[in-house]
Amino acid sequence: MRKITKITPTVPSLPTRKRVAAYARVSVEKGRTLHSLSAQVSYYSAFIQKHPEWEYVGVYADSGETGTGKNRGEFGRLIADCEAGKIDIIITKTISRFARNTVDLLETVRRLREIGVEVRFEEQNINSMSGDGELMMTILASFAQEESRSLSENVKWAIRKGFKEGRPNSFNVYGYRWNGEKFIVHPEEAEVIRIIYANFLDGLSAEQTAKQLTEMGKKSYTGLPEFPASAVRAILRNDKYTGDLRLQKTYIENHITHKEMVNNGELPIYLVEDAHEAIIDKETFNAVQAEVARRRELGVFANWSITTSALTSKIKCGKCGASFHRKGRKRADGTSNKYWRCATMDKKGNSECHMKDIPENKMYQAATEVLELDEFDETAFADEISLITVPSDYTLVFHLTDGSEIVKAWENTSKKDCWTPEARKAAGERMKKRTYSEEERKRRSERMTAYWAKRRSQEGRSEQ
Numbered sequence: 001m002r003k004i005t006k007i008t009p010t011v012p013s014l015p016t017r018k019r020v021a022a023y024a025r026v027s028v029e030k031g032r033t034l035h036s037l038s039a040q041v042s043y044y045s046a047f048i049q050k051h052p053e054w055e056y057v058g059v060y061a062d063s064g065e066t067g068t069g070k071n072r073g074e075f076g077r078l079i080a081d082c083e084a085g086k087i088d089i090i091i092t093k094t095i096s097r098f099a100r101n102t103v104d105l106l107e108t109v110r111r112l113r114e115i116g117v118e119v120r121f122e123e124q125n126i127n128s129m130s131g132d133g134e135l136m137m138t139i140l141a142s143f144a145q146e147e148s149r150s151l152s153e154n155v156k157w158a159i160r161k162g163f164k165e166g167r168p169n170s171f172n173v174y175g176y177r178w179n180g181e182k183f184i185v186h187p188e189e190a191e192v193i194r195i196i197y198a199n200f201l202d203g204l205s206a207e208q209t210a211k212q213l214t215e216m217g218k219k220s221y222t223g224l225p226e227f228p229a230s231a232v233r234a235i236l237r238n239d240k241y242t243g244d245l246r247l248q249k250t251y252i253e254n255h256i257t258h259k260e261m262v263n264n265g266e267l268p269i270y271l272v273e274d275a276h277e278a279i280i281d282k283e284t285f286n287a288v289q290a291e292v293a294r295r296r297e298l299g300v301f302a303n304w305s306i307t308t309s310a311l312t313s314k315i316k317c318g319k320c321g322a323s324f325h326r327k328g329r330k331r332a333d334g335t336s337n338k339y340w341r342c343a344t345m346d347k348k349g350n351s352e353c354h355m356k357d358i359p360e361n362k363m364y365q366a367a368t369e370v371l372e373l374d375e376f377d378e379t380a381f382a383d384e385i386s387l388i389t390v391p392s393d394y395t396l397v398f399h400l401t402d403g404s405e406i407v408k409a410w411e412n413t414s415k416k417d418c419w420t421p422e423a424r425k426a427a428g429e430r431m432k433k434r435t436y437s438e439e440e441r442k443r444r445s446e447r448m449t450a451y452w453a454k455r456r457s458q459e460g461r462s463e464q
Contacts, residue, residue, distance in 0.1 A: 018088040020048045021057040023078055025097050037063050044091065057087055079108065082117045094123040156252070163247040166272040173240055174221040174231070175279055183240070183276040190279045192218050196235050197280055200288055206232040236292065242285050243278030246271055310378040311363055311388075317342040318391035320353040326360070342390075356393045358410070363388075363396075366408040370398045 022044035026037040041059045048056045060078040081087055090112070092098060098105055098119075109119055109128045119128040159169050175193045176183035192213060199209045206229040213227035220231050239246055247270040253259040263269060315324035322343040328336045338360040344353040364376045367388075371380050387399040398406045 017053055017055040019057050019086065020051075020054040020089045020091065021078065021081070021087045022048060022059045023075065023090055023092040023097060024059060024061040025072070025075075026061075026063050037061055040093070048091070054089070057081075079112075082112055082115065085115075087117055090117060090119045092119070092121060095121050095126075160248070160267075163270050166245065166247070166270065166275065168245055168247060172221065173238070174235060175241065176276070185277050185279060189221075193235055193241060193279050196232055197284055197288055200236055201284070201291060206230075206236070236288055239285060240276075241278065241280040242282045243276055244271060244273050245275040309360075310376075310381050311340065311360070314385070315340055315358075315363070315388045315390065317344065317353060317355050318389050318397075319355050320344045322353070324358070324390070327357070355390060356412070358390070358396075359412070362410045362412075366396050366410055367398070370406050370408060 024037060024040035024044060026040070041061050044059045045056070048054055060074040062072040062074045078087075078090065082090070095105065098108065098121075112119055113128055120126070162169060171178035173183060175186055175189045177186055178184075195213070196209055199212070200206075204212075209232050210227045210229040213232075214225070218227050219225060220227050235241070248267055249263055249269060250260050251263055251267055253261050309326060311324075312326070313323060316322070317324065320342065324340040325343050325346055326338060327341050327346070328338050330336055339357045340360060340363060341357045342353050342355045345355055367381055367385065368374075368376045371377070371384060373380065384401055385398055386401050389397045389399065391397060394410055394412065396408045396410060398408065400406065
């Protein structure tokens with residue numbers, strides 16, 4: 001009879017080293033410095049590496065972001081690496097470093113616990129894997145969130161008190177410098193502002209003015225070598241250049257989202273007249289605002305430098321709601337083929353919207369049939385058709401100004417239309433000019449031989 005004996009291993013198995021990372025954050029709002037952040041990074045690097053049972057992954061550090069914000073880049077990278085299975089333990093100084101929003105904190109920690117990642121909060125001595133860890137986190141995070149709310153309310157009170165007394169909260173304005181009491185005109189930048197206002201009233205767009213300022217060597221407030229068109233638009237809307245201060249035009253939604261909201265009457269607005277020297281007189285400023293409103297009403301037609309057609313701003317995608325833009329591609333004979341493409345499709349690709357392009361001649365043909373005309377008439381089109389929606393491929397819905405709708409189908413014959421005798425001749429000439437090496441000719445010959453052999457085989461089976 002056989003005898004089986006179990007032999008216990010005498011060499012102990014080596015424990016698996018835990019992969020450990022740290023998360024650090026310094027809020028500039030609290031007056032911290034980058035030196036403080038560097039000190040945290042150095043501390044955690046040394047702390048993790050002195051534990052032989054740990055494997056150092058790295059320190060993920062955010063600077064200048066609040067714990068209540070959702071745009072912390074390094075924090076997002078940390079969570080992504082945890083999801084990818086690169087980290088076993090996260091060490092951070094305190095709960096407020098993770099978030100002051102209790103709900104977000106608990107959701108994040110619970111998700112990490114589900115995938116086996118432990119979070120350790122040094123100051124509170126809390127381990128997310130322990131039995132009472134979540135209870136302690138809930139209590140302490142609630143305190144941290146309330147502390148954030150209280151701090152936010154105190155800051156709001158101070159800012160709003162300043163508004164009541166005519167003191168601004170923002171001191172960075174192109175064209176001025178703040179001397180501690182009021183705005184002082186910066187002569188060189190003031191001249192740029194006058195050019196911007198004069199150009200706009202002369203009919204130039206923000207893009208044209210920005211290009212001119214860049215060519216003149218004028219830099220933006222932040223020192224960018226190219227003067228941005230967005231800065232031109234912001235300057236045209238800023239009433240500080242009239243010498244007045246309009247305070248509390250915007251406000252922060254709450255201490256969690258930090259979203260800036262336009263004040264549409266939710267809070268009082270304070271007007272401080274003649275608070276500083278004006279760069280633009282009020283008549284000019286008001287004229288610019290009226291022109292801004294007029295151009296906004298006209299849309300793309302307000303910018304004479306942009307080539308438009310009767311169809312511009314008239315075609316809307318029924319799938320994503322975006323406008324169709326005019327595009328062009330060259331035919332084989334050298335002429336241009338105009339067509340209209342959904343803006344979403346054009347910018348983001350067919351993963352976001354896969355509406356087919358529409359040849360321009362098909363749009364004009366359909367519009368002519370809807371208007372019951374012999375040929376397309378721009379005036380009749382503008383007067384009688386308010387909008388064209390594209391609910392699906394090869395279907396157009398014409399919305400008439402009298403409230404009625406007419407549905408038209410169109411057939412895509414673009415390939416047939418572009419393959420003209422001239423195009424065929426041009427393609428043939430290009431083929432004649434092509435030269436092939438001996439190896440290329442051999443490969444082409446082999447492909448053609450295989451193709452015709454396959455065709456003869458298929459024809460033989462079909463006859464049987």
